[in-house]
Amino acid sequence: MSHVELDAITKSFGAVSVLPPLSLSVGKGEFVVLVGPSGCGKTTTLRILAGLETATSGQVRINGRDVTAVRPGERNIAMVFQNYALYPHMTVRGNIGYAMKVHGVSRAEIDARVDEAAKLLALDPYMDRKPKNLSGGQRQRVAIGRALVRQPEVFLFDEPLSNLDAKLRVEMRTEIKLLQRRLGTTAVYVTHDQVEAMTMADRVVVMRNGRIEQAADPITLYEQPANRFVANFIGSPAMNFFEVRIESGAILLGLQRLPLVAADARRLSHRQTVIFGIRPEHMRHSSHEARLTLWPEAIEPLGAHTLLLGRADGQKITAQVDPRFPASVGQPSTVTVDMTQAHFFDPETEARL
Amino acid sequence: MIENPGLRRIGLLLCLVWLFFAAFPLYWVLVTAFKPPLAVSQGPTYIPFVDFQPTMQAFRDAFAGLRGDFIGPIVSSILVSVTATVLSVFLGTMAAYALVRFTFRIRLLAGVAFAVMSIGGFILLDSLTGLRVPHALLIVLFTALPVAVWLNGRALPGPILGNDDVTFWFVSQRIFPPIVSAFAIYLLYAEMGKIGLPLLDTFGGMVIVYTAFGLPFAVWLMRDFLTTVPLEVEEAAMVDNIGRMRIFLQIVLPMATPGLIATSMIVLAFVWNEFLFALLLTTGDWQTLPILLAGQNSSRGDEWWAISVAALISIGPMVVVAAILGRMMRSGLLSGSIK
Amino acid sequence: MTASAERQDGIKHLFIWPAFLIVLVISLFPLIYALTVSFQTVRIVPPTPPRFVGLDNYAQIASSARFWGAIGTTALITFLSVAAQYVLGFLLALALHHNVPGASLYRVTFLLPMFLAPVGVALIARMVFHPYLGPVNDAMAGLGFAYVPFLTEKWPAIMVLAVIDTWQWTPFVTLLMLAGLQGLPQEVFEAARVDNIGAWRRFWGITFPMLLPLSVAVIFIRLIEGFKIIDTVFVLTGGGPGTATETLTLFAYNEGFKKFNLGLTSALSFLFLIVVIVFATVYLAAAQRLTRRYA
Ligand SMILES: Nc1ncnc2c1ncn2[C@@H]1O[C@H](COP(=O)(O)OP(=O)(O)OP(=O)(O)O)[C@@H](O)[C@H]1O
Ligand SMILES: [Mg+2]
Numbered sequence: 001m002s003h004v005e006l007d008a009i010t011k012s013f014g015a016v017s018v019l020p021p022l023s024l025s026v027g028k029g030e031f032v033v034l035v036g037p038s039g040c041g042k043t044t045t046l047r048i049l050a051g052l053e054t055a056t057s058g059q060v061r062i063n064g065r066d067v068t069a070v071r072p073g074e075r076n077i078a079m080v081f082q083n084y085a086l087y088p089h090m091t092v093r094g095n096i097g098y099a100m101k102v103h104g105v106s107r108a109e110i111d112a113r114v115d116e117a118a119k120l121l122a123l124d125p126y127m128d129r130k131p132k133n134l135s136g137g138q139r140q141r142v143a144i145g146r147a148l149v150r151q152p153e154v155f156l157f158d159e160p161l162s163n164l165d166a167k168l169r170v171e172m173r174t175e176i177k178l179l180q181r182r183l184g185t186t187a188v189y190v191t192h193d194q195v196e197a198m199t200m201a202d203r204v205v206v207m208r209n210g211r212i213e214q215a216a217d218p219i220t221l222y223e224q225p226a227n228r229f230v231a232n233f234i235g236s237p238a239m240n241f242f243e244v245r246i247e248s249g250a251i252l253l254g255l256q257r258l259p260l261v262a263a264d265a266r267r268l269s270h271r272q273t274v275i276f277g278i279r280p281e282h283m284r285h286s287s288h289e290a291r292l293t294l295w296p297e298a299i300e301p302l303g304a305h306t307l308l309l310g311r312a313d314g315q316k317i318t319a320q321v322d323p324r325f326p327a328s329v330g331q332p333s334t335v336t337v338d339m340t341q342a343h344f345f346d347p348e349t350e351a352r353l
Numbered sequence: 354m355i356e357n358p359g360l361r362r363i364g365l366l367l368c369l370v371w372l373f374f375a376a377f378p379l380y381w382v383l384v385t386a387f388k389p390p391l392a393v394s395q396g397p398t399y400i401p402f403v404d405f406q407p408t409m410q411a412f413r414d415a416f417a418g419l420r421g422d423f424i425g426p427i428v429s430s431i432l433v434s435v436t437a438t439v440l441s442v443f444l445g446t447m448a449a450y451a452l453v454r455f456t457f458r459i460r461l462l463a464g465v466a467f468a469v470m471s472i473g474g475f476i477l478l479d480s481l482t483g484l485r486v487p488h489a490l491l492i493v494l495f496t497a498l499p500v501a502v503w504l505n506g507r508a509l510p511g512p513i514l515g516n517d518d519v520t521f522w523f524v525s526q527r528i529f530p531p532i533v534s535a536f537a538i539y540l541l542y543a544e545m546g547k548i549g550l551p552l553l554d555t556f557g558g559m560v561i562v563y564t565a566f567g568l569p570f571a572v573w574l575m576r577d578f579l580t581t582v583p584l585e586v587e588e589a590a591m592v593d594n595i596g597r598m599r600i601f602l603q604i605v606l607p608m609a610t611p612g613l614i615a616t617s618m619i620v621l622a623f624v625w626n627e628f629l630f631a632l633l634l635t636t637g638d639w640q641t642l643p644i645l646l647a648g649q650n651s652s653r654g655d656e657w658w659a660i661s662v663a664a665l666i667s668i669g670p671m672v673v674v675a676a677i678l679g680r681m682m683r684s685g686l687l688s689g690s691i692k
Numbered sequence: 693m694t695a696s697a698e699r700q701d702g703i704k705h706l707f708i709w710p711a712f713l714i715v716l717v718i719s720l721f722p723l724i725y726a727l728t729v730s731f732q733t734v735r736i737v738p739p740t741p742p743r744f745v746g747l748d749n750y751a752q753i754a755s756s757a758r759f760w761g762a763i764g765t766t767a768l769i770t771f772l773s774v775a776a777q778y779v780l781g782f783l784l785a786l787a788l789h790h791n792v793p794g795a796s797l798y799r800v801t802f803l804l805p806m807f808l809a810p811v812g813v814a815l816i817a818r819m820v821f822h823p824y825l826g827p828v829n830d831a832m833a834g835l836g837f838a839y840v841p842f843l844t845e846k847w848p849a850i851m852v853l854a855v856i857d858t859w860q861w862t863p864f865v866t867l868l869m870l871a872g873l874q875g876l877p878q879e880v881f882e883a884a885r886v887d888n889i890g891a892w893r894r895f896w897g898i899t900f901p902m903l904l905p906l907s908v909a910v911i912f913i914r915l916i917e918g919f920k921i922i923d924t925v926f927v928l929t930g931g932g933p934g935t936a937t938e939t940l941t942l943f944a945y946n947e948g949f950k951k952f953n954l955g956l957t958s959a960l961s962f963l964f965l966i967v968v969i970v971f972a973t974v975y976l977a978a979a980q981r982l983t984r985r986y987a
Contacts, residue, residue: 089608368788372802374859378859381820393825540954633945675800
């Protein structure tokens with residue numbers, strides 16, 4: 001059942017069109033992450049959902065109700081901002097309880113709900129501090145607490161973790177995810193960090209220039225990216241791409257010949273050229289492997305594995321190999337490519353083949 | 354910061370000379386207030402206990418009312434300036450908030466139409482009918498303004514003015530020499546008195562004038578302070594279904610407190626010290642301190658101990674104002690407000 | 693903008709209209725009224741019914757030597773004092789900006805004068821400049837000079853008025869220029885220091901041009917405010933001797949409140965307004981050319 005629905009939303013700032021018609025529906029209790037490069041319209045989409053921005057055309061529905069013209073406050077949503085947006089002159093307790101106080105909730109109930117949120121977020125020791133006396137992670141928890149106590153239909157998050165340091169970010173993303181699962185509240189979460197997207201989401205929505213490139217669960221996104229952009233965006237280090245020719249069941253990368261898996265060979269037989277994509281981590285032994293020689297320009301040992309950064313047929317390539325893989329800069333080095341994990345894209349449309 | 358010791362020394366010298374120049378008159382008025390009459394009339398004396406024996410007599414005389422009513426002007430000065438400051442800072446902050454957070458579009462043609470209608474309309478009413486001036490002005494206002502607002506909604510040709518122009522309109526009120534409107538306000542108030550609404554020499558009349566007088570400052574300064582209030586916090590409140598008015602009162606105002614204090618201090622100083630309107634619009638009950646001071650001059654002759662007491666009373670609150678602003682200046686708070 | 697956004701924005705009118713109406717009613721309607729009156733003869737004492745006289749009032753004022761004298765006096769006091777204020781104020785701001793020892797000591801003293809009632813300042817000046825009982829003449833006598841009748845002769849009185857204005861308003865210039873200095877990007881100066889550019893060149897090459905727009909604004913404000921001068925003159929000389937130190941506002945006040953000739957006074961204030969507007973336009977045009985040359 002779709003809980004939150006964006007129906008052919010467009011948005012222009014003056015003459016600049018930021019969102020072409022964009023449609024998205026989010027199921028009840030689902031955790032959807034919007035991800036994409038900077039400036040692609042994630043925040044704008046979220047703000048339209050929140051009602052902080054008015055769509056130029058199209059409809060926003062929450063729980064089946066058309067809320068396109070409804071004020072943010074009456075949409076029964078709660079939002080967590082990137083810069084926390086706490087009320088600086090109120091204590092933690094005041095921040096969390098403020099909206100309830102304004103809406104005439106009884107003292108006892110406010111206290112009960114604030115304390116409950118505080119316990120959940122481990123904020124008890126800080127309840128009487130002002131935001132300026134809190135650390136970044138604590139502030140973010142207060143902001144989440146403030147959203148929590150309103151018991152909204154939908155949580156909206158706009159890059160809530162981007163101001164935190166790496167370690168805290170990892171902790172907080174687990175916390176948020178667990179919390180959302182426990183409450184079963186629908187959530188829309190914006191980030192430009194693909195790891196965050198993959199780890200938190202039930203469904204990831206990859207955006208580019210205001211368009212949805214693909215919306216799918218993380219594993220599908222990884223295994224079957226809809227196009228070259230998504231393939232490039234998801235996964236780290238990023239996928240390698242080569243424009244290659246197809247000849248008698250194999251691809252030709254310069255002078256090197258990599259035989260295709262039978263199914264792929266059949267599928268691509270009528271084509272002359274394709275874009276061949278292979279993830280660095282898929283350069284390993286498998287049931288169907290091909291040998292590829294590359295010229296390393298840098299070798300990065302990361303412990304668990306080593307990255308070879310180099311060129312094959314004059315094009316950049318990254319390969320992830322075993323730690324003790326014999327390779328040295330300037331000497332040609334041959335790796336095995338797992339052709340069962342190869343991806344192919346149309347050179348014109350860049351769509352998945 | 355400067356590395357050149359010669360320049361540093363020149364700077365220090367300049368500061369010391371200015372310090373003397375700035376402080377000496379203040380020192381003079383302070384010690385004169387404690388001088389006995391003889392220490393004044395026999396030529397200048399400088400140092401208390403050395404040149405003369407300080408006495409509190411002048412203060413006692415002043416507050417005993419021996420030399421005219423002191424308490425009255427003090428009270429009216431306080432009441433009028435505090436009320437007008439609070440009003441103009443509050444209303445000015447509201448206007449500044451609107452100018453920072455919303456967009457206004459005013460068609461130049463509608464503005465011109467308003468000016469033509471109100472000037473022409475008033476001249477017509479004034480010369481053709483026997484209407485009293487306030488009535489005529491009110492009629493003009495209540496017809497020209499709605500018509501102009503209506504016109505503004507039409508698709509008129511011509512330039513469209515934005516928020517900056519509105520701000521400029523507020524600030525430009527300070528360019529007019531006050532004497533231009535001072536007499537007109539005097540006449541207007543006199544006319545209002547004739548139709549049963551006394552404004553001359555009343556609390557209300559003074560507060561209205563001074564509120565208008567302080568508004569340009571308040572709008573201008575508060576606009577700068579309010580642009581530094583982060584928008585996200587307000588949006589968080591909007592998402593939490595807090596009304597605009599409440600956001601303004603309970604979230605924006607507390608966040609802009611330093612700006613409010615600085616602006617209030619500046620407006621307060623201007624109102625507290627204002628002379629021309631007080632001179633024209635008050636005659637007795639609501640005379641303010643500057644009028645009392647100016648009066649000291651003619652009525653006291655060379656009784657400087659008494660004059661000094663009066664001057665000190667007017668200076669006192671302003672020392673506090675200057676001290677507060679001085680502290681804010683040190684914290685760099687004012688550097689944002691000059692763009 | 694869509695209809696719903698307009699509707700949500702409706703509250704902006706509630707925010708702006710109170711301030712707008714008050715300023716409109718108190719500043720603009722009197723202006724309209726005064727404009728009307730300036731084309732009439734209106735006398736309160738003795739009361740005469742208003743009569744339309746066209747531009748007679750304007751012609752009468754424009755041909756009066758007293759009006760031109762008042763313009764001259766006002767302009768002289770204003771220019772003298774604003775020039776002094778700007779130079780001194782800027783120098784002091786530079787000194788304070790470069791953390792001259794004891795800066796916190798001066799701060800309040802430096803600020804205080806601009807917050808004092810000009811009337812009170814004039815009273816203090818009256819004591820200080822008193823021919824026999826004041827410390828200034830006492831000091832001059834100590835140095836072997838003759839007594840100067842500061843307040844009863846034209847030129848000394850004008851100088852005293854300019855000095856008072858400088859005393860009172862230099863802090864304003866200091867305050868704003870200091871804020872401007874603190875807002876300048878520090879890197880530029882560090883780069884200049886690294887390039888071994890001397891303090892003098894640094895000032896004229898970097899600081900001054902960068903603060904030129906602010907300087908233009910500060911001087912503009914001070915000139916506009918300076919033209920309104922009445923309080924100090926009213927107390928110190930009353931415009932005397934004769935009308936030798938009469939400023940425009942004081943002239944208008946005397947005309948209006950002593951003779952109650954309101955048509956004439958209104959015409960006078962409008963001429964005053966025209967003088968200010970012409971002057972402001974010329975100043976801003978000149979300033980713009982200057983700024984462009986430096987930019
Ligand atoms: N108020 C505005 N006026 C004009 N253009 C805007 C406005 N707000 C956003 N934009 C433009 O809309 C586009 C999308 O912006 P948006 O903030 O949604 O990006 P984003 O995906 O959230 O990026 P980031 O990851 O950097 O936060 C950008 O190109 C931006 O320049
Ligand atoms: Mg964003």
